[in-house]
Amino acid sequence: MTHLVLLNSIKDDVNASFESKLSKARQLVKLYAHNEHACVSCSFGKDSMIVAFLALEENPKIPIVFENTLIEFPETIKLRDKIVDDWNLNFVELRPKTTFFKVNDMILERKLRLDDGRKHSNICCYHLKEKPFSLWRKANSCTRSFTGITALESRHRMFVACKKGMDYYSIRSGFAKVHPIMFWTSEEVWRFTKENSIPINEAYAKYGIDRIGCMWCMSHRGWREQIFKINPKMYAFLMQRYRKTPILDSFNREDISLEGMGL
DSSP: OOOOOOHHHHHHHSSSSSHHHHHHHHHHHHTTOTTTTEEEOOOOHHHHHHHHHHHHHHTTSEEEEOOOSSOOOOHHHHHHHHHHHHHOOEEEEOOOOSHHHHHHHHHHHTTTTOOOSSSSOHHHHHIIIIHHHHHHHTTTTEEEEEEOOOOOOHHHHHHHHHHHEEEEETTTTTTTETTTTTTOOHOOOOOOOOHOOOOOOOOHHHHTSSSOOOOOOOOOOOOOOOHHHOOOOHHHHHHHSOOOOOGGGGGGGGSSOOTTSOO
16 A cells, blocks of 8 residues: 555544545535635646546536646646546646746855755745746635645655645634545555546656656655656756756766756
């Protein structure tokens, strides 16, 4: 199921039958999906695609919000275009006013700790995702967001599940967060996806990865292996520029596609 050791307080929730977890997810969606101040945050990864699917079953007009960080997988953009058309979404796309490289350069300049798979200040996520969403949310009076977060993605999210559950108000963010599939396993996510013919982001199979987000994200534990698998030359560039590891010499910098990256 997962390499994480389940915390006792959520064992019953995770080990419950899939039928009971699906029923709870649908009840939670039904409770809020018709609220005019609710939206779905969708990254077009497997988890948020399920939450969008469930929310749209209940309310086809609910806003589907995509936070485009400008370093998305090409496969994510391809799926976005397909789903916006095929599902006739009430679609909102947000973009940051800065870039991944500019944010991480600023982190270096200020001698702040760079993302390296550990708990950190999430400076990059804030500028590329949280800030654009916060500005949009306030301008559109959105007070509640559905997400595809699951407890088994990381130890941090497991603690969030233990402490706050599937539905809570975030004081730091200033709005309510709803996680309908919080206690689903990866196997259950793929099962539901298959049974309901939900389109799958091609990046999973193409790159052999199990999480979809920013292509060059350096803030999860397996980022080194994942970026190297996707693009070894970009991995070398990032290691030299941000981790101060001089391994770029064996690559031709011109071969690294940085067009549109803000460099």
